[in-house]
Amino acid sequence: MRVLEYLSEGVKHFTLIDPDKSVDYIKIAKIALEAGTDGILVGGSLGIPSGELDDVVKELKLISHVPIVLFPGTICQITQRADAILFLSVLNSQDPYFIVGAQLQGAVILAKHYPNLEVISTAYILVGDGGAAGYLSMARPLPLKRPEIAVAYALAARYMGFNAVYLEAGSGAPEPVPIPMVRAVRKYLDRVLIVGGGIRSGAIAEQIARERPNVIVTGTIAEEEPEKLREIVRSIRNVVKP
Numbered sequence: 750m751r752v753l754e755y756l757s758e759g760v761k762h763f764t765l766i767d768p769d770k771s772v773d774y775i776k777i778a779k780i781a782l783e784a785g786t787d788g789i790l791v792g793g794s795l796g797i798p799s800g801e802l803d804d805v806v807k808e809l810k811l812i813s814h815v816p817i818v819l820f821p822g823t824i825c826q827i828t829q830r831a832d833a834i835l836f837l838s839v840l841n842s843q844d845p846y847f848i849v850g851a852q853l854q855g856a857v858i859l860a861k862h863y864p865n866l867e868v869i870s871t872a873y874i875l876v877g878d879g880g881a882a883g884y885l886s887m888a889r890p891l892p893l894k895r896p897e898i899a900v901a902y903a904l905a906a907r908y909m910g911f912n913a914v915y916l917e918a919g920s921g922a923p924e925p926v927p928i929p930m931v932r933a934v935r936k937y938l939d940r941v942l943i944v945g946g947g948i949r950s951g952a953i954a955e956q957i958a959r960e961r962p963n964v965i966v967t968g969t970i971a972e973e974e975p976e977k978l979r980e981i982v983r984s985i986r987n988v989v990k991p
């Protein structure tokens with residue numbers, strides 16, 4: 750099954766592993782897999798050299814039965830060993846480089862060197878705090894109380910033909926993407942919807958899951974309070990029984 754198809758079914762939990770931040774990524778991946786995570790995103794805003802990324806994904810593949818999807822912060826973060834790559838465009842960046850500049854560089858690299866890697870075009874929309882990703886990509890993050898702006902971006906993404914929309918509060922954000930915003934976007938978006946950033950409890954994950962996004966991403970919690978990961982995955986499963 751293609752990864753996009755896999756993401757389209759139900760509400761899944763993905764664990765973000767940022768090898769630049771965490772030296773103990775194998776330990777974190779093992780905890781996440783035991784907790785029942787449905788997939789692993791590998792990436793981060795600052796990035797690591799592609800050779801090192803290759804080794805990270807190789808190691809993760811040895812212990813993992815779930816898809817491993819690249820979540821690149823720079824055009825260097827590509828490896829054939831992954832199952833797919835989120836081909837991100839930061840729709841609310843103020844710098845065209847992050848909307849289409851990096852993409853045209855990355856597209857050539859993908860086509861020439863990684864023709865078999867599944868590419869999932871993803872409109873990346875920074876919300877609220879925006880975190881390091883928002884800062885580094887020169888985004889103008891959406892106000893938390895303006896779901897209609899998120900809907901407008903999501904509709905633009907849909908009409909522009911993106912496979913997925915990622916509503917991102919930023920890794921370690923003080924507040925996750927607000928529920929009314931997830932609800933409003935879900936109502937209009939018939940594509941894969943990914944939500945992440947600042948999700949730290951089962952209760953919040955459950956509230957978000959009730960709005961039926963396709964993927965809920967957590968990263969920081971696996972590093973700081975790994976025991977909470979089980980609770981988060983269980984809460985999502987409670988809403989959407991497999």
Ligand code: 1GP
Binds near residue numbers: 917922966
């Ligand atoms: C970042 O949405 C993810 O892209 C994860 O955020 O680290 O806050 O869980 P957290």
